Amino acid sequence: MDFLSRLTGSFSTGAAGNPTVAVIEAAYRHLGIDARYVNCEVPPEALADAVRGARAMGWLGFNCSIPHKVAVIEHLDSLGESARIIGAVNCVVIRDGRLVGENTDGQGFLISLRTVVEVAGRSVVVLGAGGAARAIAVELALAGARGVTIVNRGRGRGEALAALIDARTPARGEFAPWDGEYRLPEGTDVLVNATSVGLFPDVDARLPLDGDSLSPRLVVADVIPNPPTTVLLRDARARGCTTLDGLGMLVNQGVISIRHWLGVEPDTAVMRHTLEQIFTG
Ligand code: NDP
Numbered sequence: 001m002d003f004l005s006r007l008t009g010s011f012s013t014g015a016a017g018n019p020t021v022a023v024i025e026a027a028y029r030h031l032g033i034d035a036r037y038v039n040c041e042v043p044p045e046a047l048a049d050a051v052r053g054a055r056a057m058g059w060l061g062f063n064c065s066i067p068h069k070v071a072v073i074e075h076l077d078s079l080g081e082s083a084r085i086i087g088a089v090n091c092v093v094i095r096d097g098r099l100v101g102e103n104t105d106g107q108g109f110l111i112s113l114r115t116v117v118e119v120a121g122r123s124v125v126v127l128g129a130g131g132a133a134r135a136i137a138v139e140l141a142l143a144g145a146r147g148v149t150i151v152n153r154g155r156g157r158g159e160a161l162a163a164l165i166d167a168r169t170p171a172r173g174e175f176a177p178w179d180g181e182y183r184l185p186e187g188t189d190v191l192v193n194a195t196s197v198g199l200f201p202d203v204d205a206r207l208p209l210d211g212d213s214l215s216p217r218l219v220v221a222d223v224i225p226n227p228p229t230t231v232l233l234r235d236a237r238a239r240g241c242t243t244l245d246g247l248g249m250l251v252n253q254g255v256i257s258i259r260h261w262l263g264v265e266p267d268t269a270v271m272r273h274t275l276e277q278i279f280t281g
Contacts (some may be wrong), residue, residue, distance in 0.1 A: 020039070024258065060093070123147050193222045254271055
């Protein structure tokens with residue numbers, strides 16, 4: 001008999017609104033393993049103690065969400081390649097007392113995208129330049145995208161991300177200002193909405209895009225998980241594009257975390273079903 005559970009979890013503020021615990025614990029239950037995921041409300045001033053506590057209690061690792069994704073780095077021993085380039089960590093793996101920081105935001109998106117298209121050699125347009133956009137743009141560039149165009153309302157953040165792609169990855173990074181309706185360049189293969197436009201409760205918000213530039217050859221992906229079918233995805237489907245919702249990104253981030261912590265392969269269908277029940281009732 002063994003009464004010692006394997007411990008994992010999450011440190012963030014606003015933790016009560018984070019559904020990851022339900023998704024990961026559903027995966028643990030389905031795998032039949034005695035592991036727990038503890039969703040913890042951790043204010044910025046308590047982060048150092050929380051990290052020390054996780055190490056002291058033998059946790060296998062933890063996710064970090066807002067506002068700890070950058071601040072946690074000073075408490076870690078090393079970083080994975082994309083986390084180093086992105087400059088943010090959302091998954092910490094504790095092995096032999098050493099803490100390694102990974103960024104699974106973009107990796108989760110990439111796995112989801114690969115269910116509909118291979119990214120190598122493709123031209124990608126990313127809308128947004130915040131945390132999600134940064135992770136996605138870097139990961140797509142490292143996976144062999146030919147070019148990544150960043151379209152953002154705020155010029156400074158957009159230009160900085162395009163410059164990062166150009167300097168630190170093999171892909172060409174470009175910035176395009178977002179003045180009025182954005183027209184996708186001819187030859188674009190993949191469009192990613194990584195802004196928060198369309199997120200619940202603002203579900204009717206429409207991005208300023210020239211609908212005529214959404215050609216049927218495009219893959220249009222949204223990172224917004226709630227609602228799973230956004231206005232952008234509805235518009236893109238009506239134009240004949242292939243579409244991808246934000247649930248896949250969220251599910252695959254959990255998959256990557258579980259692989260890192262426990263070295264096992266969870267059932268994605270169980271995890272997605274749990275999320276669908278949360279977001280669509
Ligand atoms: P940030 O606050 O870091 O970035 C928000 C981005 O959206 C910025 O680029 C901002 O532009 C842009 N934006 C916000 N409002 C508007 C607007 N009205 N018009 C044009 N652009 C706008 O947020 P995150 O990057 O952390 O999150 C972005 C989205 O990604 C959220 O909806 C979140 O739910 C989702 N997400 C999904 C995940 C998943 O697994 N599916 C994981 C992580 C995030 P500007 O710089 O000009 O302000």
